[in-house]
Amino acid sequence: MKVYQALAERLYHLSTTKNAKYKKHHNTKLDQICKAHLPKGDGFETGTELIVDECDGGNQLVLQTKFCYLHRARTHSHWICFKAVIKPCMIRGFYILLKGSFGDRQDLREYVTGILDEHLFTEYKE
Secondary structure (H helix, E strand, O other): OEHHHHHHHHHHHHHHOOOHHHHHHHHHHHHHHHHHHOOOEOOEOOOEEEOHHHOHHHOOEEEEEEEEEEOOOOOOEEEEEEEEEEEEEOOOEEEEEEEEOOOOOOHHHHHHHHHHHHHHOOEOOO
16 A cells, blocks of 8 residues: 555545544544655655645545745745645546745746655555
8 A cells, every 4th residue: 555545545534434532543543654654854844744624535635845945046945835735546546736836946846746756655554
């Protein structure tokens, strides 16, 4: 099972259970998966957060993060705040849509998408 599948499965179970104990269990597991497998460091200095309320019961994943990069003049760093919406795709499992202002650094979209893709396609073992 891949990381994105493990997240979607937990989100589905979280959305369908009414038992408070099971909800807490699924939330704990989601936190563990996120901390262990989503990007942190190397530009993602604040880590990556799963926005559970926007995930539609696992039908999509919504991640929120910031990416820090050094200004082209190498004088100071900038932060790009964005959401990554991961939607299902019949051909390759999912596709990633980044929502946020990358300004004149559109080249970072491909880089950030690649990093997220790599982390989400990692094999997950419970």
